[in-house]
Amino acid sequence: MAATPSLKLESEKYYLLRKPLLPLQTVLDLNEQTRQEPARLGPALLHLFRDEQLQEAIYTASPELYAELHKVLAKGLDPAGKDDRLVATLYKYLIRMSMRCTPYGLFAGCASGELAETTTFDFTGAPPLKQSRLDMNYVNELVKHLLTTTEVKYQLRYFPNNSLYAIADSYRYVEYKVKNKRRHYSITSVRKSSYLEVLLQAAGPGIHFARLVELIQAEEPEATPAEAQAYIEELIDSQLLISELEPTITGAVFFEGLPQKLAGKVAAPVVAQVAEIQQLLEAGGVRNFQQVHQLINTSFGQSSSKDLIQTDLFFRPESNTLKTEVIETVTSQLSELFALANKTNLPDLERFKKDFVERFEDREVPLLLALDSETGVGYGRAEVGRSDHLPLLDGITPRAAAPPKSSEWKKYTQLVHRLFRQAAATGAQAVELTPADLAGLEEKPDLGRHTPASLYAFGSLLASSPAALDAGDFRFALGVCSAPSAANLLGRFCYGDTKLLDNVKASLQRAEPDTEEAVYAEVVHLPEARIGNILMRPHLRTYEIPFLGLSAAPAEHQITVQDLRVSVRQGQLVLRSARLNKRVIPRLSSAHNYTTGLPIYRFLCDLQKHDIYFGVSWYWDNLSSEPFLPRVQYRNIILTKATWHLTLADLQPGEGRKKTLTEAALQQQLVDRKLPRFFCLTDHDNELLIDSHHAVARQLVVQQLEKKGRVTLTEFLATPDNCPLQGPGNTHYTNELLLPLYNGAYMPPGTPARALPLPDVTRSFAPGSEWLYLKLYAGTKTMDRVLTEKIRPLVAQLLAEGVIDKWFFIRYNDPHHHLRVRFHVPVGQESRFAQVVQAVQQALAPELAEGLVHKLQLDTYVRELERYGATNIENSESLFYHDSQAIANVLSLLEGDEGETYRWLLALRGLDELLTDFGLELPAKKQVLQQLSEAFFQEFNGDKSLQVQLNEKYRQESRRIRSFLNPAEDELNGIEDATHEFLVRRRESRGTVAAIQALYPQPLPASAAGFSLLASYVHMYVNRFVLSKSRLHELTLYGLLHKYYTAQAAMEKKTISGPKIVSYAL
Incomplete structure (x- = not known):
C-alpha cells in the first residue's frame, strides 16, 4: 500500500474569527415561543426589530425594507395577512443575523485573534467598529457626474487606457458600456497617427488636459483650440484616455481620499459636500445615512437609496485567543488530508500552452499579442515512437500525471463509493475516514514542493466550551483548505484591522519573497463597479498588475500588461516583466469568481493555479446528487456535513401532482428521511437555519421547492452545546475561522532572467x-x-x-x-x-x-533570441552546426538493434565531451547533472518506483557506462571512429565556445543565465542524438550520468573544486 509523503503545514500565529451580530438563542428562543402559535411570529419579530441596532442593520441591507418596517412599526400588522411577506422576510433576516457568520453589512462581522496558551473569547468590551463607505457602483457614477463638468475635466490628469497595445498600424484596447448597471466589454481598434502616438507617449506618467491640447496644436498647427479640445474629449469619451479620478481598488479607500484629489480642481463647495458625505458615513446611523442620500440627490444627481452604502462590522473583543495546540491539531490533520488533493484542472491554460507552442514555438512574445484572438492564440477555447527499439528506456516507466477529477473509476472514486455503501448498509448519518484510507490513494511525491507556501483553512470550531476545546474535545467543520494564498479571503478585511493587515503582509513576505529572479504581483482589475466592494483591499504586495483598474501603487511597482512577456519552457508557462527582467507570479488576493471575466484577467488568475495542489475539500464525485449523503469525518475534522436532496416528486409522487405543496407533506418527508429538528436550507454557500417544528420555517422550504423544484438540506452542527464562543447570559454564538497556513517545502517556479533581444539582430528569415x-x-x-x-x-x-x-x-x-x-x-x-x-x-x-x-x-526560421541571447545567437548557430556535423557522422556508423544500444552509450560519451568542451571538470559536471536529473525527475512525477527503476538501470549498465566513458577503452569497444567525431567537434568549435564563454564573467554554470544556456545546449544535443521520446531519454541519460559522476567523485583521492552552481528550475 503506497503512502503519500507527509506534508507538514504550519499555522501562522494569528487567525480571523467571524461571527453573527446576534447569539444563536435569539432565533431559537423566537421559534420556541411561537411554534405552537405561528400567528405570534409577526408581533414577536416587530418587538425585536424595535431595537435601533437591528433597524440600522436592516437599513444598510435594504433601505426599502427599512421603510416598510418603519410603517408597520407605526401602524401595526395588517390583520388580513397583507404583511405576511414582510414577516417572512424579517424572519429570514433574523435567522441570518443569528447563525450565519459571513460578513454582510451589520448582520455579521469579524475580529482578528492570536494563538496563546489557552482559549479565551470575550466580546463584551468596546462596541463593534462600523466602517461605512459609498457603494463602489455609486462612487463610479459620482465620478462620471463630476467628469461631465468642463471645470473638472480640464483640471485633471489623464493616462492611457492600461489595456492598450499596438498591432501593425493600429492600437487596440478594451472599453466598456454600462447597461442596467453592468459593464459590457468590447475590443476597440483605432488607427495610429503621429499626433496620437505623441499624446499616448506623453500621457504615460499622467498629463493634464491643457497640455494635451498644446501637444495637438504642436503636431497640427492648423487645429484650433476648440478642435484640439474636442479631439481630446473624444479620446476621453471613448476611454482611450482615463482620468486620475478613476476609482482604485487597492491602497486607501478611494472615496476617503476623493476630497483631497478634488481640492483645487473643483469649486470649494463641491469639495465640502464630498467631505461632508464622508463625515456622515463615518458617524453612521440611519439618520446620517438618509442625510447622505439626500445630499447626493441634491448635489450630484438622483440616485436610488438601494445599494448606496456598504458597511463592514469589526468586533473589538477584550480577548480573542485560541490555544496553540488546538490549531496545531487541526493543521496536522489537514496536512494528512492533503492526500485527497489534486492538481487543478485548467483546460483553458493547457489549450493555450499547446496553441502557443504550435504558433510561437520557443519564442517569448508580448502577453497581449499572445492573447489577441486575431494575431495570437486567444484564451478560453497515438504516441510517436511506440514501435521504436529504444533499449535505454527498457524498464523506465514514469508515472503518468494524474488526470483531472472526473467520474472515472480510480482510487479516490473507489474510496468515495465504499464510504457511501458503508453508510447505506448501516443507516449511519456519519462515516469515518481513516489514515489507512488516505494511504491507499494515489502517491503524490511532489506534494510538498507543489503545494503553495501560503494557503488557508476555513471552517467552524465545534465544542461545548473553551475548556473542552483546550482539552481536545472538539471538531473542526472544514469548509475548504485552499491556495494559492491566505490573502484570498483575508485581504478584503485588512483595511478595517491594521493588526490583521500587518500579519497578512508578514505572512506573504515569508511565503512569497521577491527575489532577483522572480516577483509576486497583485492583479488589479475592476470587472464591474459593484464588485469593487469585495475587491477593495490595501496594498498587500510590493508589485501590482493593473488591467482596466487603477493601481495606487508607485509607478515603479506597477507592472503593466504591456510590459509582460510570455513563453513556454519545458512545458511550463513563464511570465516575465521586460522592465524588471524577472519572472512574474500573479496573485489575486480576493475571493472573486473570475471565471467569466475578460481573457487576460482569466489568464493571469488561472496562471496562479498552474501546476499546484490547490487544496482539500470533500467531493462526492458521481454520487453528488444522491438523495442522502452521510457526514464524512477524519479524526477531529468534519470534511462534509450530512446532506439530503429533496425534490417536488418526493413530496408529490405520481402523475396527479397538485400545483401547490403543503408544509404538512414536507413534514412527513422530513420524518421519513430521519432529518434532525434543526437543519439548513442550503443554496451554494447560503445557509438558512430551519426549525422543522415550526410551520413558518417549514413553509420557507416549501416555497423554495415550488420555486426551484429541488432543495439541498444539510445538518446544522453548531447547536448551543457545540458553540464554544459564549456571551452574557449563557448565550452562544456560531463561529467561522480563517486560519492562515504555511508550507515551507514549497518550491516556487524559478527561471533565469532573460536579456531583451537587441533590435538590430534579425529575428525572422523568410524563404x-x-x-x-x-x-x-x-x-x-x-x-x-x-x-x-x-x-x-x-x-x-x-x-x-x-x-x-x-x-x-x-x-x-x-x-x-x-x-x-x-x-x-x-x-x-x-x-x-x-x-x-x-x-x-x-x-x-x-x-x-x-x-x-x-x-x-x-x-520561416524564427531565431530563439530570448533563449540564446541576441548577442549570442550566431555563436549558438555555429555550435549547433558543429554539433549536427558530429552527431550525423556518429549516427551513420550505427546499424540494427545493436546500434541502438551504441546510440545511448555514445550519447553519454558525447555529452560528457560537450561538458569538457566548456571547461567543466568533475565537480562542476556532477552538480550540473544533479540539477538536470532532479528537474526531469520532477517533470515525470518522480516517485519511489521511478527511482528504483533508474537505480536498477544503472546497476545493470554501470560496467558498460564506465567503459564507454573511458577513452582508454575506445579501441576495445570499437568506437574510435565515433569518438573521433567528438574530438573534431571540439577542435572546430573551440573558437565558438570561447566566444560564448567570453559573454559571461564566470564559468557558465556559476550564474543562473549561464546555467540556463548550458542546459539548453545539452538539451539540444540529446534531442539530435536520440531516435524518439527525447525527454524520457533526457531523464534517463541525466540520471545515469549523474550516478557515474557521483561514483567517480567518490573514488577521487583529492577534492576538485568547481564553479558554484546556481539553482535553476527547468
Whole structure:
C-alpha cells in the first residue's frame, strides 16, 4: 500500500474569527415561543426589530425594507395577512443575523485573534467598529457626474487606457458600456497617427488636459483650440484616455481620499459636500445615512437609496485567543488530508500552452499579442515512437500525471463509493475516514514542493466550551483548505484591522519573497463597479498588475500588461516583466469568481493555479446528487456535513401532482428521511437555519421547492452545546475561522532572467533569405535514415562547393514527428537559396515518391533570441552546426538493434565531451547533472518506483557506462571512429565556445543565465542524438550520468573544486 509523503503545514500565529451580530438563542428562543402559535411570529419579530441596532442593520441591507418596517412599526400588522411577506422576510433576516457568520453589512462581522496558551473569547468590551463607505457602483457614477463638468475635466490628469497595445498600424484596447448597471466589454481598434502616438507617449506618467491640447496644436498647427479640445474629449469619451479620478481598488479607500484629489480642481463647495458625505458615513446611523442620500440627490444627481452604502462590522473583543495546540491539531490533520488533493484542472491554460507552442514555438512574445484572438492564440477555447527499439528506456516507466477529477473509476472514486455503501448498509448519518484510507490513494511525491507556501483553512470550531476545546474535545467543520494564498479571503478585511493587515503582509513576505529572479504581483482589475466592494483591499504586495483598474501603487511597482512577456519552457508557462527582467507570479488576493471575466484577467488568475495542489475539500464525485449523503469525518475534522436532496416528486409522487405543496407533506418527508429538528436550507454557500417544528420555517422550504423544484438540506452542527464562543447570559454564538497556513517545502517556479533581444539582430528569415528552413515529415526510423544517408552526404557536398557555410538539425514532435533542417547560405549569396531547395528535392525524390517522407515543408526560421541571447545567437548557430556535423557522422556508423544500444552509450560519451568542451571538470559536471536529473525527475512525477527503476538501470549498465566513458577503452569497444567525431567537434568549435564563454564573467554554470544556456545546449544535443521520446531519454541519460559522476567523485583521492552552481528550475 503506497503512502503519500507527509506534508507538514504550519499555522501562522494569528487567525480571523467571524461571527453573527446576534447569539444563536435569539432565533431559537423566537421559534420556541411561537411554534405552537405561528400567528405570534409577526408581533414577536416587530418587538425585536424595535431595537435601533437591528433597524440600522436592516437599513444598510435594504433601505426599502427599512421603510416598510418603519410603517408597520407605526401602524401595526395588517390583520388580513397583507404583511405576511414582510414577516417572512424579517424572519429570514433574523435567522441570518443569528447563525450565519459571513460578513454582510451589520448582520455579521469579524475580529482578528492570536494563538496563546489557552482559549479565551470575550466580546463584551468596546462596541463593534462600523466602517461605512459609498457603494463602489455609486462612487463610479459620482465620478462620471463630476467628469461631465468642463471645470473638472480640464483640471485633471489623464493616462492611457492600461489595456492598450499596438498591432501593425493600429492600437487596440478594451472599453466598456454600462447597461442596467453592468459593464459590457468590447475590443476597440483605432488607427495610429503621429499626433496620437505623441499624446499616448506623453500621457504615460499622467498629463493634464491643457497640455494635451498644446501637444495637438504642436503636431497640427492648423487645429484650433476648440478642435484640439474636442479631439481630446473624444479620446476621453471613448476611454482611450482615463482620468486620475478613476476609482482604485487597492491602497486607501478611494472615496476617503476623493476630497483631497478634488481640492483645487473643483469649486470649494463641491469639495465640502464630498467631505461632508464622508463625515456622515463615518458617524453612521440611519439618520446620517438618509442625510447622505439626500445630499447626493441634491448635489450630484438622483440616485436610488438601494445599494448606496456598504458597511463592514469589526468586533473589538477584550480577548480573542485560541490555544496553540488546538490549531496545531487541526493543521496536522489537514496536512494528512492533503492526500485527497489534486492538481487543478485548467483546460483553458493547457489549450493555450499547446496553441502557443504550435504558433510561437520557443519564442517569448508580448502577453497581449499572445492573447489577441486575431494575431495570437486567444484564451478560453497515438504516441510517436511506440514501435521504436529504444533499449535505454527498457524498464523506465514514469508515472503518468494524474488526470483531472472526473467520474472515472480510480482510487479516490473507489474510496468515495465504499464510504457511501458503508453508510447505506448501516443507516449511519456519519462515516469515518481513516489514515489507512488516505494511504491507499494515489502517491503524490511532489506534494510538498507543489503545494503553495501560503494557503488557508476555513471552517467552524465545534465544542461545548473553551475548556473542552483546550482539552481536545472538539471538531473542526472544514469548509475548504485552499491556495494559492491566505490573502484570498483575508485581504478584503485588512483595511478595517491594521493588526490583521500587518500579519497578512508578514505572512506573504515569508511565503512569497521577491527575489532577483522572480516577483509576486497583485492583479488589479475592476470587472464591474459593484464588485469593487469585495475587491477593495490595501496594498498587500510590493508589485501590482493593473488591467482596466487603477493601481495606487508607485509607478515603479506597477507592472503593466504591456510590459509582460510570455513563453513556454519545458512545458511550463513563464511570465516575465521586460522592465524588471524577472519572472512574474500573479496573485489575486480576493475571493472573486473570475471565471467569466475578460481573457487576460482569466489568464493571469488561472496562471496562479498552474501546476499546484490547490487544496482539500470533500467531493462526492458521481454520487453528488444522491438523495442522502452521510457526514464524512477524519479524526477531529468534519470534511462534509450530512446532506439530503429533496425534490417536488418526493413530496408529490405520481402523475396527479397538485400545483401547490403543503408544509404538512414536507413534514412527513422530513420524518421519513430521519432529518434532525434543526437543519439548513442550503443554496451554494447560503445557509438558512430551519426549525422543522415550526410551520413558518417549514413553509420557507416549501416555497423554495415550488420555486426551484429541488432543495439541498444539510445538518446544522453548531447547536448551543457545540458553540464554544459564549456571551452574557449563557448565550452562544456560531463561529467561522480563517486560519492562515504555511508550507515551507514549497518550491516556487524559478527561471533565469532573460536579456531583451537587441533590435538590430534579425529575428525572422523568410524563404529566399540567407537561412533555408525545411521540415521533413516521416516516421522516426525513416527520418534517421534520411538524415544519415541523404541529408548528411548532401550537406558535405554543399559545404565543399561553398553553396552553404553551416547547417543544423533538430527533431520535433508538435504536432507531428518531423526533422527540422536549417541551411545557411553565405551573406550576399541568397540567390543560391533555390539551388539548395532543388538539391534537397532531388536527394529526397525517391522517399517522397514512395511516401516514406510524406511532406516536405518550407518555412520561416524564427531565431530563439530570448533563449540564446541576441548577442549570442550566431555563436549558438555555429555550435549547433558543429554539433549536427558530429552527431550525423556518429549516427551513420550505427546499424540494427545493436546500434541502438551504441546510440545511448555514445550519447553519454558525447555529452560528457560537450561538458569538457566548456571547461567543466568533475565537480562542476556532477552538480550540473544533479540539477538536470532532479528537474526531469520532477517533470515525470518522480516517485519511489521511478527511482528504483533508474537505480536498477544503472546497476545493470554501470560496467558498460564506465567503459564507454573511458577513452582508454575506445579501441576495445570499437568506437574510435565515433569518438573521433567528438574530438573534431571540439577542435572546430573551440573558437565558438570561447566566444560564448567570453559573454559571461564566470564559468557558465556559476550564474543562473549561464546555467540556463548550458542546459539548453545539452538539451539540444540529446534531442539530435536520440531516435524518439527525447525527454524520457533526457531523464534517463541525466540520471545515469549523474550516478557515474557521483561514483567517480567518490573514488577521487583529492577534492576538485568547481564553479558554484546556481539553482535553476527547468
